[in-house]
Amino acid sequence: MKQRYEFIRNYKSQIIPGFKSFEETLKWLSEKVDIIEIPLSSFTNFFLESQKFNAINAITNNNLHLSSEDFEFIAYKLLSTSKNEAYNEKLEDEKFVYILFELRTRYVISNSAKLQLEIVIQQGIGQYDYENxxxxxxxxxxxxDRLKNKEY
Incomplete structure (x- = not known):
């Protein structure tokens, strides 16, 4: 509990509440890195089913209570460009860096932990969550905090 209050005390004053739309997030992302949209068939069925399960149970779905039938996923991959080098260099066994968005819940997953943190932060936070x-x-x-401390 103590850590929770310290986090809030240390960071809340730096936050300006307000959600960004998916379009705003995509514009920001497109300016930050070189991406292209890819079909969901780029992923295995097992992976996609796992992400549906994760999105159902994600904190971003807590108040919406959407089911997997309600989801609308869209995927992107980072291109192999110098602009993306910082993200692509840690690939190891992966073929490419991906970003998978669920549009209704704001759930996002990427195989680049740093990029995922940056996207979550960029998406913003609602007034209700901020005030309560x-x-x-x-x-x-x-x-x-994890991005600031390079814990990715």
């Missing part, structure tokens, strides 16, 4: 110190605020602040 919700679990989502704590998650959001933990993303800021």
């Amino acid at each position: 110190n919700t679990e989502y605020l704590l998650y959001y602040i933990s993303c800021i």
Whole structure:
């Protein structure tokens, strides 16, 4: 509990509440890295089913209570360009860096932990979560802290 209050005390004043739309997030992402949209068939069925399960149970779905039938996923991959070098250099066994968005819940997953943290932070936080110190605020602040401390 103590860490929760310290996180909130240390970071909340730095946050300006407000969600970014998917279009705003995509514009920001496109300026930051070189991406192309890829079909969901680029992933295995097992991976996609796992992501549906994760999105159902994600903190971003806590208040919406959407089921997997309600989801709308869209995927992107980072191109092999010098602009993307910082993200592509840690690939190891992966073929490419991907970003998978679920549009209704704001759930996002990437095989680049740094990029995922940056996207979550860029998406913003709602006024309700900000004012009521919700679990989502704590998650959001933990993303800021992990990025600041290079814990990715």
